[in-house]
Amino acid sequence: MVEVLKSKLDLEELNHNQIRSETQRRHHTISEGSSSSLSTEENDGDDESDNNEYDWQREKHRKIQFFDDGTMSYFWRAHTLTVLLIMISVLIYVGLFEDMQEDSEYNTKRGMIACLCFFILLGVTVIPDGPFLRPHPAFWRLMFCLSIVYQLSLIFILFQSANDARLLLRHIDPKLGRHLEEKSYGNSCLIYDPDSPDDPFHNVWGKLDMFVPTHFFGWWLKTIVLRDWWLCTVISIMFEILEYTLEHQLPNFSECWWDHWIMDALVCNGFGIYVGIQTLKYFQVKTYYWRGLWNIPGYRAKLKRIFAQFGPYTWIEFDWKPTSDISRWVAVLGIIFVFLLAELNTFYLKFVLWVPHNHWLNLVRLFAILFWGAVSLRETFQYLDDPDCKTFGRQSWIVLSIVTTEFIIVSKFDLKTITKPLPQHISYFWLLGLGMLILWTIWNFRLYRISFRSHNPIGVSKSENDTLHHHRITNHRKTHSLTSSLPYRSQSLDAVMARAKRRSHRESLNCSFSSDGGGAGEGLKKNQ
Numbered sequence: 001m002v003e004v005l006k007s008k009l010d011l012e013e014l015n016h017n018q019i020r021s022e023t024q025r026r027h028h029t030i031s032e033g034s035s036s037s038l039s040t041e042e043n044d045g046d047d048e049s050d051n052n053e054y055d056w057q058r059e060k061h062r063k064i065q066f067f068d069d070g071t072m073s074y075f076w077r078a079h080t081l082t083v084l085l086i087m088i089s090v091l092i093y094v095g096l097f098e099d100m101q102e103d104s105e106y107n108t109k110r111g112m113i114a115c116l117c118f119f120i121l122l123g124v125t126v127i128p129d130g131p132f133l134r135p136h137p138a139f140w141r142l143m144f145c146l147s148i149v150y151q152l153s154l155i156f157i158l159f160q161s162a163n164d165a166r167l168l169l170r171h172i173d174p175k176l177g178r179h180l181e182e183k184s185y186g187n188s189c190l191i192y193d194p195d196s197p198d199d200p201f202h203n204v205w206g207k208l209d210m211f212v213p214t215h216f217f218g219w220w221l222k223t224i225v226l227r228d229w230w231l232c233t234v235i236s237i238m239f240e241i242l243e244y245t246l247e248h249q250l251p252n253f254s255e256c257w258w259d260h261w262i263m264d265a266l267v268c269n270g271f272g273i274y275v276g277i278q279t280l281k282y283f284q285v286k287t288y289y290w291r292g293l294w295n296i297p298g299y300r301a302k303l304k305r306i307f308a309q310f311g312p313y314t315w316i317e318f319d320w321k322p323t324s325d326i327s328r329w330v331a332v333l334g335i336i337f338v339f340l341l342a343e344l345n346t347f348y349l350k351f352v353l354w355v356p357h358n359h360w361l362n363l364v365r366l367f368a369i370l371f372w373g374a375v376s377l378r379e380t381f382q383y384l385d386d387p388d389c390k391t392f393g394r395q396s397w398i399v400l401s402i403v404t405t406e407f408i409i410v411s412k413f414d415l416k417t418i419t420k421p422l423p424q425h426i427s428y429f430w431l432l433g434l435g436m437l438i439l440w441t442i443w444n445f446r447l448y449r450i451s452f453r454s455h456n457p458i459g460v461s462k463s464e465n466d467t468l469h470h471h472r473i474t475n476h477r478k479t480h481s482l483t484s485s486l487p488y489r490s491q492s493l494d495a496v497m498a499r500a501k502r503r504s505h506r507e508s509l510n511c512s513f514s515s516d517g518g519g520a521g522e523g524l525k526k527n528q
Contacts, residue, residue, distance in 0.1 A: 076136075083125050087118065109171065120145045130395065131378045133313040143371045147398045150368065154405040162413040166354050172361070180354050182251040189256035207259050210358060215268035216275075218366070223276025225374045227318035231332070232276070235339050236269040242340060245430070249420050250347055252357070283315045318381050326445045331384055335377070338403055342369060345406040352413040372399050 094114075101107055123145035129137040130144065157165045169176040185207060193200050223232050240260050247253040255264075290313070296302050322332035346366065355361055372395060379393025411418060422430070 078125065080125050083121055087121060116149055119149070123148075130375055131382070132375060135310045140375060143368070143375070144395055144398070146368065147372045147395065147402065151398060151402050151405065154402065154409060158405060158409050158412065162352065165409075165413065169353060169355070169361075173359070176353075176355060176359070178354060180356060182351065183357070184251040185255040185259060189258070191258060203256075207256075207263060212263070212268055215264060216272040218370075219269045219272030220276045220279070221370055223273050224279055225370065225377055227280055228320055229273065229277055231320065231336070232273045235336055236265055236273065238336065238340055239343055240265050242344065245422065245426050246344075248423065249417050250351060252347060252351070280317075283312060284317055286315070288312075288314050316378075316381075318377075320381070320384075323444065326441075328384060329441065329445065331380075335380065338400065339373075341407060342373075342403045345403065345410065348410040348414075348418070349406060351417070352410055369399075369402075372402075376400075 120142065124138050124141045127141045127144060130140045132140045157168065160168065166177045188203050190203055191201070193203060196202055199205070219232065219236065222235075223229075226232050226235075243253040243255065243260065247255075291305070293302055293305055296305050320328070320332050320335075322329050346362065349355070350357060350359075350362060376393060376396035376399040379396045383389050383392055383396075
């Protein structure tokens with residue numbers, strides 16, 4: 001029985017040491033800045049890695065192996081010489097065969113448009129592909145070129161006066177460049193108005209404008225871009241708080257309490273986030289196996305394949321892990337800050353440039369920011385999660401410069417508005433919030449972790465230590481059941497191991513004494 005116990009204890013001690021060495025290895029990997037583990041499953045049809053981290057090498061290999069699957073083969077080719085021939089033919093026609101115009105404004109506009117078209121053609125043709133491959137890599141190259149054009153336009157506007165910048169917009173739409181009155185939504189906050197028997201809910205109907213579907217569809221698409229419920233919810237609530245904070249600067253931010261929290265945050269934003277989460281779940285469980293259009297039998301299956309061309313080629317679930325370490329925490333706070341600043345720029349830009357809220361320019365900018373943000377967040381996630389990614393993404397670089405330049409334009413053209421002092425209670429609220437954020441950061445990443453590591457000699461994370469503790473308890477219970485039939489009852493794994501070692505030591509002494517002459521050995525046996 002003693003030999004059986006010793007073998008069982010040796011096996012348990014070996015398992016215990018394996019768990020300890022595994023947790024030490026994982027902690028060493030995390031401390032060196034390796035990629036954080038993603039979600040609990042791979043949703044693009046591939047197997048999981050052993051430590052639940054996303055296999056970026058497989059993703060890179062898959063992108064290298066991306067090829068024409070036989071669908072629309074003509075459009076998958078680069079056609080660099082064809083594009084060059086068409087462009088030179090157009091320039092020859094304009095320079096040699098088109099009648100010359102004496103209108104300077106007309107010629108200036110056409111020349112600028114021609115320069116932009118040349119730059120976009122060059123970019124779409126020769127710029128390397130980005131992280132997205134559907135519906136076509138050229139589409140995302142086009143979006144990247146447009147982001148550069150938009151940033152160049154912002155830089156040009158930055159060097160103009162406020163009045164000249166507003167007049168420049170008249171070249172896009174002659175209706176622009178006129179002073180506008182900001183609309184306030186917080187004049188009357190009665191849900192039911194008894195003084196209007198014909199329409200007592202007129203205050204509610206008055207708030208149902210174009211922003212209601214814009215809020216819903218916007219947050220649906222933002223959820224697909226961010227791919228995280230908590231991040232979307234925090235940004236949605238924070239923006240409503242910012243509207244409360246800045247309503248003394250822009251009347252457009254003044255809304256009723258039920259408009260803020262029921263119509264916007266709960267109904268429109270909340271339902272949009274919910275639909276976005278369901279869309280993410282569909283993309284996660286979908287099997288991504290592509291076949292050429294002409295290899296699929298049946299017209300219905302072919303039509304389904306055509307629609308699938310506008311979906312993702314593969315899917316990566318974003319697990320931002322904001323509390324894993326201080327660098328990820330600061331990065332996620334930076335993402336939230338940039339996201340909120342881009343939202344605020346939408347309202348302040350149309351205020352300082354006198355653009356109506358229902359003008360198509362606002363909608364075009366929102367969709368463009370959405371496409372650029374999707375690529376930049378994908379690049380940012382890989383930059384944070386992939387240890388081999390050492391370069392900040394090009395689209396992320398452009399997006400950061402765009403958001404910053406927009407804010408600088410607002411500050412230059414209407415510094416008086418954005419520097420209006422905050423009300424006293426609002427200032428106290430933000431000071432309290434920032435103070436709590438700083439204190440929590442210090443507690444979570446310094447004080448708590450130092451205190452935790454003092455009770456954890458391995459220095460692993462709490463979840464890993466809980467796993468180790470679970471194995472300890474399990475081993476103790478198994479050992480206790482094995483030793484229940486012995487003359488003494490085991491109280492702990494360490495006590496059983498100590499007793500087994502002492503017994504083994506006494507037996508070794510017994511053997512040594514017996515080999516020396518037998519008398520001492522016989523006396524020891526009698527004493528035992």
